[in-house]
Amino acid sequence: xxxxxxxxxxxxxxxxxxxxxxxxxxxxxxxxxxxxxxxxxxxxxxxxxxxxxxxxxxxxxxxxxxxxxxxxxxxxxxxxxxxxxxxxxxxxxxxxxxxxxxxxxxxxxxxxxxxxxxxxxxxxxxxxxxxxxxxxxxxxxxxxxxxxxxxxxxxxxxxxxxxxxxxxxxxxxxxxxxxxxxxxxxxxxxxxxxxxxxxxxxxxxxxxxxxxxxxxxxxxxxxxxxxxxxxxxxxxxxxxxxxxxxxxxxx
Amino acid sequence: xxxxxxxxxxxxxxxxxxxxxxxxxxxxxxxxxxxxxxxxxxxxxxxxxxxxxxxxxxxxxxxxxxxxxxxxxxxxxxxxxxxxxxxxxxxxxxxxxxxxxxxxxxxxxxxxxxxxxxxxxxxxxxxxxxxxxxxxxxxxxxxxxxxxxxxxxxxxxxxxxxxxxxxxxxxxxxxxxxxxxxxxxxxxxxxxxxxxxxxxxxxxxxxxxxxxxxxxxxxxxxxxxxxxxxxxxxxxxxxxxxxxxxxxxxxxxxxxxxxxxxxxxxxxxxxxxxxxxxxxxxxxxxxxxxxxxxxxxxxxxxxxxxxxxxxxxxxxxxxxxxxxxxxxxxxxxxxxxxxxxxxxxxxxxxxxxxx
Numbered sequence: 001x002x003x004x005x006x007x008x009x010x011x012x013x014x015x016x017x018x019x020x021x022x023x024x025x026x027x028x029x030x031x032x033x034x035x036x037x038x039x040x041x042x043x044x045x046x047x048x049x050x051x052x053x054x055x056x057x058x059x060x061x062x063x064x065x066x067x068x069x070x071x072x073x074x075x076x077x078x079x080x081x082x083x084x085x086x087x088x089x090x091x092x093x094x095x096x097x098x099x100x101x102x103x104x105x106x107x108x109x110x111x112x113x114x115x116x117x118x119x120x121x122x123x124x125x126x127x128x129x130x131x132x133x134x135x136x137x138x139x140x141x142x143x144x145x146x147x148x149x150x151x152x153x154x155x156x157x158x159x160x161x162x163x164x165x166x167x168x169x170x171x172x173x174x175x176x177x178x179x180x181x182x183x184x185x186x187x188x189x190x191x192x193x194x195x196x197x198x199x200x201x202x203x204x205x206x207x208x209x210x211x212x213x214x215x216x217x218x219x220x221x222x223x224x225x226x227x228x229x230x231x232x233x234x235x236x237x238x239x240x241x242x243x244x245x246x247x248x249x250x251x
Numbered sequence: 252x253x254x255x256x257x258x259x260x261x262x263x264x265x266x267x268x269x270x271x272x273x274x275x276x277x278x279x280x281x282x283x284x285x286x287x288x289x290x291x292x293x294x295x296x297x298x299x300x301x302x303x304x305x306x307x308x309x310x311x312x313x314x315x316x317x318x319x320x321x322x323x324x325x326x327x328x329x330x331x332x333x334x335x336x337x338x339x340x341x342x343x344x345x346x347x348x349x350x351x352x353x354x355x356x357x358x359x360x361x362x363x364x365x366x367x368x369x370x371x372x373x374x375x376x377x378x379x380x381x382x383x384x385x386x387x388x389x390x391x392x393x394x395x396x397x398x399x400x401x402x403x404x405x406x407x408x409x410x411x412x413x414x415x416x417x418x419x420x421x422x423x424x425x426x427x428x429x430x431x432x433x434x435x436x437x438x439x440x441x442x443x444x445x446x447x448x449x450x451x452x453x454x455x456x457x458x459x460x461x462x463x464x465x466x467x468x469x470x471x472x473x474x475x476x477x478x479x480x481x482x483x484x485x486x487x488x489x490x491x492x493x494x495x496x497x498x499x500x501x502x503x504x505x506x507x508x509x510x511x512x513x514x515x516x517x518x519x520x521x522x523x524x525x526x527x528x529x530x531x532x533x534x535x536x537x538x539x540x541x542x543x544x545x546x547x548x549x550x551x552x553x554x555x556x557x558x559x560x561x562x563x564x565x566x567x568x569x570x571x572x573x574x575x576x577x578x579x580x581x582x583x584x585x586x587x588x589x590x591x592x593x594x595x596x597x598x599x600x601x602x603x604x605x606x
Contacts, residue, residue: 111270113299124332136338190328
């Protein structure tokens with residue numbers, strides 16, 4: 001049996017008094033593409049923030065490769081942070097750095113590699129996402145799709161075991177979006193990287209996801225869990241049905 | 252990981268990652284006699300390790316032996332990776348091209364400034380003709396932020412300047428027995444020059460930079476584009492309220508700063524034993540209406556200048572967070588430079604007209 005790389009146990013997340021998620025538990029298995037989906041306001045981004053250590057849970061635990069990111073401090077936390085990379089919805093590339101420098105930044109901070117080695121690794125990462133020719137460009141000089149791919153290259157700089165992607169297809173045309181899906185699949189297959197993706201783009205979900213969880217605002221937790229095709233064809237919950245068949249849900 | 256200097260053989264361990272690869276990389280970049288790499292024991296390899304193996308293969312300095320099929324497969328996608336990084340367009344330019352581009356940028360900048368002044372003038376005149384076009388609520392809020400919130404800083408700077416001037420001038424003037432003329436010096440210097448200039452510099456640092464950062468961020472977030480596509484002129488919506496606020500607030504702040512500066516001078520003189528009324532009478536005799544008006548006229552121009560430059564810098568913001576920083580810096584530097592230039596022009600005009 002494949003060991004989970006992320007274990008979420010009885011997670012409750014809140015902003016002050018406002019509880020967003022309550023007693024949420026799930027596992028992400030090593031090497032899978034795991035998608036978190038749900039309607040607007042259901043807590044996808046809150047869950048993502050919790051998983052990457054930006055929002056401490058009010059209750060429960062989040063374990064990444066056995067280590068509790070929120071309880072860890074100092075060297076232990078630094079070691080845990082190296083296990084995952086994150087790309088944000090906007091790409092969040094540093095505008096004053098070239099794509100190559102963006103990728104090199106983490107290596108500069110966390111490794112003792114000489115400059116030429118860092119530069120070569122950055123070029124190799126960029127070539128993996130098809131951007132080697134654009135290594136000297138600034139983010140503002142490339143398209144939105146390229147920025148997202150460069151953000152993935154930056155997130156992979158330290159060879160993380162898990163990549164968190166927040167709405168990777170948002171704002172991209174279907175062709176670019178399909179290219180990104182293919183890239184996710186190939187990185188997953190060839191490098192064995194585990195992906196945790198927040199998305200509600202159905203086409204992308206079918207293309208990349210091994211397993212999904214669907215969050216619900218009213219339930220403040222998981223409404224459905226499974227392979228996307230299974231949820232589409234066999235789940236009887238009206239909201240899940242409406243979501244996967246692009247219908248207007250009943251209030 | 253072992254390197255045998257005699258045979259030139261580097262024996263890799265089980266893992267070749269970023270931590271392990273730094274040392275062999277030095278071998279690669281130095282003059283070490285690296286001839287053979289034994290990768291028989293190598294099992295896991297990260298991106299940095301792959302980069303090292305890729306370099307070894309490309310440079311053909313050493314023979315790699317015993318490389319496992321898994322690692323060979325991971326190196327495969329990089330077979331077509333060129334030796335040198337691609338150059339970004341337009342950044343490797345000759346000196347002449349560089350000068351050409353710089354000149355072109357300066358001319359484009361000048362054109363942009365002229366267009367801004369023209370556009371602003373037309374919009375401001377339209378607002379004067381039809382005051383309902385002005386966003387009064389915004390204007391008063393900006394005036395409050397730029398003016399009321401600057402009272403402490405402007406007041407402190409002016410009060411302390413008045414004190415410093417009084418302290419510095421009291422000693423030499425006492426040698427001639429004319430200590431009382433410290434009042435003339437402090438009052439005239441503050442009212443005609445230092446009061447308006449210091450207030451303007453404070454406003455440039457506080458409000459001019461804030462205008463540039465605020466509008467610059469809106470530009471980066473495409474909020475300006477949203478205004479344009481909604482049919483709302485950014486000039487009327489954003490620039491006019493700010494320039495009006497600057498126009499109103501700067502003279503008021505200048506009067507306040509002048510008063511506190513003179514008060515600072517008075518405090519020093521009173522500690523030297525001069526009675527308040529003696530100082531007051533000296534002040535009234537020394538300062539004329541023209542001295543007060545000189546400073547106020549300047550401050551009106553400074554206010555428009557600071558707000559205008561701040562807004563223009565914001566509107567010229569490029570892409571990304573660093574562009575907002577550049578706009579803010581440009582707003583402050585340009586404002587202070589222009590304040591001094593305009594002050595010099597005023598000095599010449601007042602000299603010619605004996606004002």
